[in-house]
Amino acid sequence: EIVLTQSPGTLxxxxxxxxxxxxxxxxxxxxxxxxxxxxKPGQAPRLxxxxxxxxxxxxxxRFSGSGSGTDxxxxxxxxxxxxxxxxxxxxxxxxxxTFGQGTKVEIK
Amino acid sequence: xxxxVESGGDLVQPGRSLRLSCAASGFTFDDYAMHWVRQAxxxxxxxxxxxSWNSGSIGYADSVKGRFTISRDNAKxxxxxxxxSLRAEDTALYYCAKDINYGENDGYFDYWGQGTLVxxxx
Numbered sequence: 001e002i003v004l005t006q007s008p009g010t011l012x013x014x015x016x017x018x019x020x021x022x023x024x025x026x027x028x029x030x031x032x033x034x035x036x037x038x039x040k041p042g043q044a045p046r047l048x049x050x051x052x053x054x055x056x057x058x059x060x061x062r063f064s065g066s067g068s069g070t071d072x073x074x075x076x077x078x079x080x081x082x083x084x085x086x087x088x089x090x091x092x093x094x095x096x097x098t099f100g101q102g103t104k105v106e107i108k
Numbered sequence: 109x110x111x112x113v114e115s116g117g118d119l120v121q122p123g124r125s126l127r128l129s130c131a132a133s134g135f136t137f138d139d140y141a142m143h144w145v146r147q148a149x150x151x152x153x154x155x156x157x158x159x160s161w162n163s164g165s166i167g168y169a170d171s172v173k174g175r176f177t178i179s180r181d182n183a184k185x186x187x188x189x190x191x192x193s194l195r196a197e198d199t200a201l202y203y204c205a206k207d208i209n210y211g212e213n214d215g216y217f218d219y220w221g222q223g224t225l226v227x228x229x230x
Binding site: 035037046050056090097099100101102 | 152170214222223
């Protein structure tokens with residue numbers, strides 16, 4: 001199975017700053033089948049990005065995804081107060097689907 | 109509006125069984141694969157099982173293979189997870205999630221329910 005390693009574990013930033021989250025796969029992710037989800041406390045995960053770089057419906061353009069092969073990045077250009085949450089990457093090109101362990105973006 | 113509503117979570121003793129349900133609405137249920145994903149308290153997400161639109165293809169995580177059975181009833185727009193031989197490590201919030209594809213093995217999840225809590229403890 002593909003292991004996804006997210007870094008850093010926690011990112012402490014202020015509103016307005018740029019956030020860069022990394023997701024590294026133990027082997028190449030087929031066809032860049034990599035998604036990102038945001039989860040706020042007490043809520044279900046919400047799809048942000050699919051296909052490594054395509055924004056889901058209704059997701060603001062301050063969220064962007066990039067990468068291919070084994071290295072992927074989620075960037076939040078300017079953090080808004082509502083963006084602070086835990087972010088998970090997921091690969092869906094190989095069975096079983098796997099998730100990274102998450103990166104928490106917290107208010108500094 | 110897509111809605112996924114899970115139910116059936118409970119406190120159960122190790123070794124016992126439980127059946128989870130997920131009621132779907134707001135989309136054509138039998139056009140899409142469906143999944144169960146769980147999250148242990150304070151932990152990350154773990155895919156548990158998935159089923160294709162017509163139940164022809166099913167997958168399980170190794171951690172539940174042989175103990176859990178996923179099924180669906182397209183006439184009732186419902187997804188199920190039969191959980192047998194439960195263990196303490198199965199304690200988690202169980203989410204129902206909709207796939208963007210009809211097959212169960214290569215799509216991402218565009219909608220999630222709010223989850224149902226399963227606690228396995230004596």
